[in-house]
Amino acid sequence: xxxxxxxxxxxxxxxxxxxxxxxxxxxxxxxxxxxxxxxxxxxxxxxxxxxxxxxxxxxxxxxxxxxxxxxxxxxxxxxxxxxxxxxxxxxxxxxxxxxxxxxxxxxxxxxxxxxxxxxxxxxxxxxxxxxxxxxxxxxxxxxxxxxxxxxxxxxxxxxxxxxxxxxxxxxxxxxxxxxxxxxxxxxxxxxxxxxxxxxxxxxxxxxxxxxxxxxxxxxxxxxxxxxxxxxxxxxxxxxxxxxxxxxxxxxxxxxxx
Amino acid sequence: xxxxxxxxxxxxxxxxxxxxxxxxxxxxxxxxxxxxxxxxxxxxxxxxxxxxxxxxxxxxxxxxxxxxxxxxxxxxxxxxxxxxxxxxxxxxxxxxxxxxxxxxxxxxxxxxxxxxxxxxxxxxxxxxxxxxxxxxxxxxxxxxxxxxxxxxxxxxxxxxxxxxxxxxxxxxxxxxxxxxxxxxxxxxxxxxxxxxxxxxxxxxxxxxxxxxxxxxxxxxxxxxxxxxxxxxxxxxxxxxxxxxxxxxxxxxxxxxxxxxxxx
Numbered sequence: 001x002x003x004x005x006x007x008x009x010x011x012x013x014x015x016x017x018x019x020x021x022x023x024x025x026x027x028x029x030x031x032x033x034x035x036x037x038x039x040x041x042x043x044x045x046x047x048x049x050x051x052x053x054x055x056x057x058x059x060x061x062x063x064x065x066x067x068x069x070x071x072x073x074x075x076x077x078x079x080x081x082x083x084x085x086x087x088x089x090x091x092x093x094x095x096x097x098x099x100x101x102x103x104x105x106x107x108x109x110x111x112x113x114x115x116x117x118x119x120x121x122x123x124x125x126x127x128x129x130x131x132x133x134x135x136x137x138x139x140x141x142x143x144x145x146x147x148x149x150x151x152x153x154x155x156x157x158x159x160x161x162x163x164x165x166x167x168x169x170x171x172x173x174x175x176x177x178x179x180x181x182x183x184x185x186x187x188x189x190x191x192x193x194x195x196x197x198x199x200x201x202x203x204x205x206x207x208x209x210x211x212x213x214x215x216x217x218x219x220x221x222x223x224x225x226x227x228x229x230x231x232x233x234x235x236x237x238x239x240x241x242x243x244x245x246x247x248x249x250x251x252x253x254x255x256x257x
Numbered sequence: 258x259x260x261x262x263x264x265x266x267x268x269x270x271x272x273x274x275x276x277x278x279x280x281x282x283x284x285x286x287x288x289x290x291x292x293x294x295x296x297x298x299x300x301x302x303x304x305x306x307x308x309x310x311x312x313x314x315x316x317x318x319x320x321x322x323x324x325x326x327x328x329x330x331x332x333x334x335x336x337x338x339x340x341x342x343x344x345x346x347x348x349x350x351x352x353x354x355x356x357x358x359x360x361x362x363x364x365x366x367x368x369x370x371x372x373x374x375x376x377x378x379x380x381x382x383x384x385x386x387x388x389x390x391x392x393x394x395x396x397x398x399x400x401x402x403x404x405x406x407x408x409x410x411x412x413x414x415x416x417x418x419x420x421x422x423x424x425x426x427x428x429x430x431x432x433x434x435x436x437x438x439x440x441x442x443x444x445x446x447x448x449x450x451x452x453x454x455x456x457x458x459x460x461x462x463x464x465x466x467x468x469x470x471x472x473x474x475x476x477x478x479x480x481x482x483x484x485x486x487x488x489x490x491x492x493x494x495x496x497x498x499x500x501x502x503x504x505x506x507x508x509x510x511x512x513x514x515x516x517x518x519x520x
Binding site: 061064069073074075076077078079080081082084085086087088089090091092093094096097102104132136137140141143144189192193195196199200213214217218221222227230231234235237238241245 | 499502
């Protein structure tokens, strides 16, 4: 980590044999770099949208799986599947489903949309694929939180004449708060540094509209081999994730007091 | 009813990939019929007759297996010390471990890359094993510590009184008792190193050390992607995970929650 800070203040271009100290120049360049702001915006949009949908869906799935039905274990395994398969495989799978010419999605809906070719749809396709892949994680953790709530509380509330909605709003949600915050923390961090899911699906295109910070940093690092500026971008990602976790941890601590 | 919908949502893309992998090439680009008219295993046999692909599968297996063993060996010792021995600032250390696991991989990939190139380990399996071990250690330590903590103090003290050294007590008494936790952790570490992409992409250059995710991402094909072969490859990569998930879903859930809730 210290090495990356060191690198971020240098101009490193191995192919030209350039390697010198430039102080904060890279950081000043960062502030005026439109592509950086674009990537930051994309990343924030991606994170906010996917994490909020995942939370709602995950909560619903957790409540659903809590009920009694047959083949419960089997069902849990099915829900875990998207989480377990490699992100690259999931991205390729969705790429094939979203394929404009031969994709099954267009055929099933009877429309022709170039999902990954238009800026608006490409971003939302990426968000959708991410939601599919990571909602199981959210659901599983929330389920564990649900199981920690004492049954007596529900029963007592029923006796007091509370309806299902009252119970959910008055007991389930408040008691789930810490668990939900932890899940949000994990997922926001993961979504913010998203790389492979989007990189394989769209490569950051069309026209950088789905380029996230990690993808931009990767391209600068390994496609143009600017280790100095690339490291500056990496430090920016690091600072952002630090801010995000600090925010959540404050919320968590506040809840305990 | 809702359950059925959920199952469909979770499995449909995978099922479609399976169907795709069984279609002969001319049928790939025509959708009605949805199901293959003449199912074929040609995509699979093409993969199995490709020495590069076999090599890559071997790489993945070796990397994932050795990472799991290394991370578990180091992680269980560390977790045992944190949970049962009086280590100064063990709380602080656990917090530090957790914060390391929150580092964005992209922030560490460039210095690691330069170090690995400097050591002449670029494009070797060893580079991947070392990196993955480092990155899965926090997870392993975190989960294992919570499992070791659940073992009653008295058992450890009894072993010490009977003349066991701490290390012996760890090997003979504590480790067998924590076996479920160790097992759970190994599944998670295995899945992580089997699936990892960013480091695998940057540290490898040739099929000599490439792992499956990279191979699938960089599938050869200049103009048109060979969708059939790729579908077959992704099904093959997923099969080991499928088996793990269906056999050990309870353990996986336990491990995930131990990692998240107790944090």
